[in-house]
Amino acid sequence: MTETSREAVIRCDGIWKIFGEKSRQAMDAVLKQGLSKEEIRDRFDCVVGVRDASFSVGRGEIFCIMGLSGSGKSTLIRHINRLIEPTAGSVFIEGQNVNAMSAKELRALRAQKIGMVFQNMALMPHRTVRDNVVFSLEVRGIDEAERVRVAKRAIDAVDLTGWDQKYPDELSGGMQQRVGLARAIAADPTILLMDEPFSALDPLIRRQLQTTFMELSAELHKTTVFITHDLDEAIRIGDRIAIMKDGVLVQIGTPEEIVTEPADDYVADFVAGISKLDLVTAARVMQPFAQYRQMNGDGDPAHWPVARPEDKLNALVDLAIGTDHPILVKADGANVGVVTKKALLRGIQGREDAAMEVA
Amino acid sequence: MAEDKTFNWLDPFSSVDLDVDGRTDGIKQWAIANREAIQPIKGFFDGLIIRIEAALQAVPPVIMLVLLVLIAWQAAGRRVAILVAACLVALGFLDPAAWSLAMTTLAIVISSVILCVIIGLPLGILAGKSDRFEAAIRPVLDTMQTIPAFVYLVPVVMLIGIGNVSGVIVTIIFALPPLVRLTSLGIRGVNPSVVEAARAFGATPNQIMFKVELPLATPTILAGLNQTIMLSLSMVVIASMISVKGLGNEVLRAMGRLDAGKAIVGGLGIVILAIVLDRITQGLGRSGRARGHRHWWQAGPVGLVVGLVKGRG
């Protein structure tokens, strides 16, 4: 909801991908009769990879797609640069229909506008770090001097200065994925597609790479689709998160929306273990000021600690520790709401009814 | 056909004669009839082989020996170079005529292998890319490798006549399959995610072929080349039956005269040549980085020269 005002850089409209020889017939049958995944498998011997996925990503936004392995994330992201043809639906990049592009236009799009990072790095073992990083420039016929310049900038950006003449197998896994990242940003693309880029790495290294990525991202403002099977990573990195299950996007929303208003039991199970402290805002747990007044009548808000609606639970806890009063929520100078101790505790627990409970 | 014999259900084969040999013998007539048409092509290849042989014979043995040792050093390192040097010296002292005979054989082998590469590499790439082509060519390759050489010796001679060109053709028939097979295997063995990455960064199909697939398949392709060279060498005795000169011919003649000594000399010459070519091509197959340096021009005699030039400049 926060992104609708932004210009959509990537827009996917009703993407379906059915794998198999009879995918067309399966697709027709699905549209007419609405078959389930199992029925499609049994009747047409086809696998449904993606089922009617629609979403758009605004300029500069980081859009996370989260789901368990086999849920169709890799299949979906490969539609954006048309490494996979959809069975139905289309993809638009900055208003241009990717599925209507000629082979030449598509190559130009891939080389200049889209950078991609892969879970298994997919570096070319016979090329040095530098030649890997500027591969997309080389295939466009850009001259050596320019390539050297661009490679240096990209390699410096991922903290690999001095490693440009090494071969991938001389680098650790984390460093290899830094090369992958450098290769993706080298051509200064508009869009980054990241397919579980850090999943194969050790937790500590993963954390370092997340940090590098977020610093880069803050600096470069690339429109990013980021795939992960780790909800913590999605929450840490994403502006918005889409939850994917069996090829279907079951919910799309901000991290706070996903955590506080899970669309179904599946999402609820996922978010159950997530700490709400840095996600949930005062606006979500507060009781409207008028309602509080009506129920409690007395009390002088002058001595109460004051918070803003967008303050996170963590900040509210700090405020609540020094006082016995409830917390007053003010926006633009007006009293908009009250967070009682009870509502705060319920909010930390992640109970939806936090604000509605009578103090 | 076999009208006189009564048909027996338990042994139908001896009473039915489809006359396969009589019909296929027509290939000989066809070959003889088309001799004229083939002559210009034959002339071209004959010239090529003669020129290669003349070049090899023109170089004084000691200079050729040094050249081969340098190539071995560059391709496979110092130890192989020493082995190659020892082998070549032994070859030279085997018999006063051995060196010259070996060069003749080498010329035939080189011609055959060049043609094998020209034919086999594209076929192998195609087979690596297309399952249908692979399925179609596989039985052909099996046939080429298993059919006894004597079967195609006659039609080839009828069509082209005895001599070097026929020798090269029968050698190719036998030596080509491993190159096609291993090229296909090498292309199929390339990590698909690397190819996908190349596609994702905007490479054309040709660029994917030459910048990703072929370089990554090179070690396997070179293993195929090594096999092809070895099989070419193993054909030299059979090729000498259709009047190809060289070491093979020595063995054949010695056999005719039951001259064990001469046969051993010719045979050893072939073995030594095989060892030399095998070690050099195997060295090519292993990447330079596996032997601890990054680029081929940083090692071996070239590395030495480059180092000297850089050291001065």
Ligand SMILES: Nc1ncnc2c1ncn2[C@@H]1O[C@H](COP(=O)(O)OP(=O)(O)O)[C@@H](O)[C@H]1O
């Ligand atoms: N080329 C293909 N042919 C057939 N089925 C495929 C193909 N690629 C993916 N699938 C199937 O589609 C589903 C989604 O796969 P994928 O997109 O790789 O999932 P994820 O990336 O979320 O782990 C899986 O069931 C997988 O088996």
Ligand SMILES: [Mg+2]
């Ligand atoms: Mg995946």
